[in-house]
Amino acid sequence: MKHIGDFDLCDRLSPTIPVWVTQVGVGLLSVVAARIVRMIFDIVAGGAAPFALIYPAIMLATLFARAFAGVITATIMILYIWYYLYPIENSFRFANPAEAFSVIVVVITAIMTILIAELFRSVARKATQERDRQIADRDLFLAEFDHRMKNNFAIVAGLLDMQKRRASNPATAEALETAQMRVDSIARAHRHLYRGSGQPGAVEMKEYLGDLCAALSESLFPRGGITLVCNSDKAAVPRDRAVSIGLVINELVTNAAKHAFPGREVGTIVVTFRAKPDGWVVMVADDGVGMPEAVATPGPDHGLGSRLIEAFARQAGGAITTESDGTGTRVTMGLAA
The missing domain is CATH 3.30.565.10 (Histidine kinase-like ATPase, C-terminal domain)
Structure with a gap:
């Protein structure tokens, strides 16, 4: 993936799949992926840093499917961890104020992560659009340049051919024909150069x-x-x-x-x-x-x-x-x- 702005799933799948469906789907997939990784981590260090995987999951969801996907991911993961893992299993109660403060900090940092990821995604998208515009302008310029060069080669070849037909001396006509073939050789290389295939x-x-x-x-x-x-x-x-x-x-x-x-x-x-x-x-x-x-x-x-x-x-x-x-x-x- 050369540019993150090239991989906006909402744009790629729309209008076949509505934008909100894509965002919900990406959010749920991010939650499932984070949960699978969490299960692997729990084999090594069970219960350590329960909120750690929220932030990469939120960032990926936001980058690929915009801020709403990040909000869905953050909401589901925070509520799930809060209720089932931290601080009291199967409960939203807190044993002490410090635990409540910890959840508030997680919510705030999750919001900040979404904002930062959305800002980055927007900047990358604008940069991609600007790049595409510049490429389109360049292609238009090259097409115009190619057209003018073809005309110039055709004019030179036409002049040489006209002079060859008017030449009364066979040696002169032969020299003009040879010059015409040289011009044609250069013109053919030019045409193959601007066909848009191969290396620039x-x-x-x-x-x-x-x-x-x-x-x-x-x-x-x-x-x-x-x-x-x-x-x-x-x-x-x-x-x-x-x-x-x-x-x-x-x-x-x-x-x-x-x-x-x-x-x-x-x-x-x-x-x-x-x-x-x-x-x-x-x-x-x-x-x-x-x-x-x-x-x-x-x-x-x-x-x-x-x-x-x-x-x-x-x-x-x-x-x-x-x-x-x-x-x-x-x-x-x-x-x-």
């Missing part, structure tokens, strides 16, 4: 990468000759690192689509994401022709794509290694948690 501020990678690979396959391989496969573990990755991982995968898949299958209409690209105890591993492998020996390892002198891969990998906190031979290319990025 984190992206669920299995869903995100599955969505990203589906979009890349549709965009890069419309004819369906090249197959893009996504194998991903379930893992919640912090937003910024997830975006960088998505961008690395976007660049690697795009590079493979451009260079791995010259003169071929069939092939396979496999994107793999594995969660390990100390971090994550990302691999993009293809069964293409491989890379020329001179450019098997990415470096600063290569093209924009290679430099972007290195930059995005650094942002994700990962290190890139590349293996390439006649059976294809495998690029692996290891990331520490």
Whole structure:
């Protein structure tokens, strides 16, 4: 139970069960529970401190079912103990004035306990309501922020698409299409971040990468000759690192689509994401022709794509290694948690 204000039985059971019925029921249950505990105590020290269990019983009844439940608990327990146990069994008489004063003190302290418990319950309830209001305001703000960000991404993607369609130079159109896919990768990570599932501020990678690979396959391989496969573990990755991982995968898949299958209409690209105890591993492998020996390892002198891969990998906190031979290319990025 995170907050006592979240567990008001009167609110939870109403209107199915009337409030007064809940309060009477909680009061009686508190009395029975206190009596059972008293019987256990009597085995060890019979008759000692007869009024001791009144106060925790009153407090619990008040906290869970408001002040009236505490009053019921206090009334029943005080009258029961007074008549059957203290000071004279089976009688409300007192042997001396001190015993009467003791019962009066018990009544006063019981009333004080009820008041304190009710005050605490009311404060906790108000704090819970304020917390719920703040959460609702935050959710409304995030929803509005999410909506605006979606619109912004859509505008940027639309502008890039419009410029691509107007570009007369094929190289320019290709560059604009690549930029559009990068924007789409970031936008998809944003959508998965604000879906309200998983850890706050984190992206669920299995869903995100599955969505990203589906979009890349549709965009890069419309004819369906090249197959893009996504194998991903379930893992919640912090937003910024997830975006960088998505961008690395976007660049690697795009590079493979451009260079791995010259003169071929069939092939396979496999994107793999594995969660390990100390971090994550990302691999993009293809069964293409491989890379020329001179450019098997990415470096600063290569093209924009290679430099972007290195930059995005650094942002994700990962290190890139590349293996390439006649059976294809495998690029692996290891990331520490």
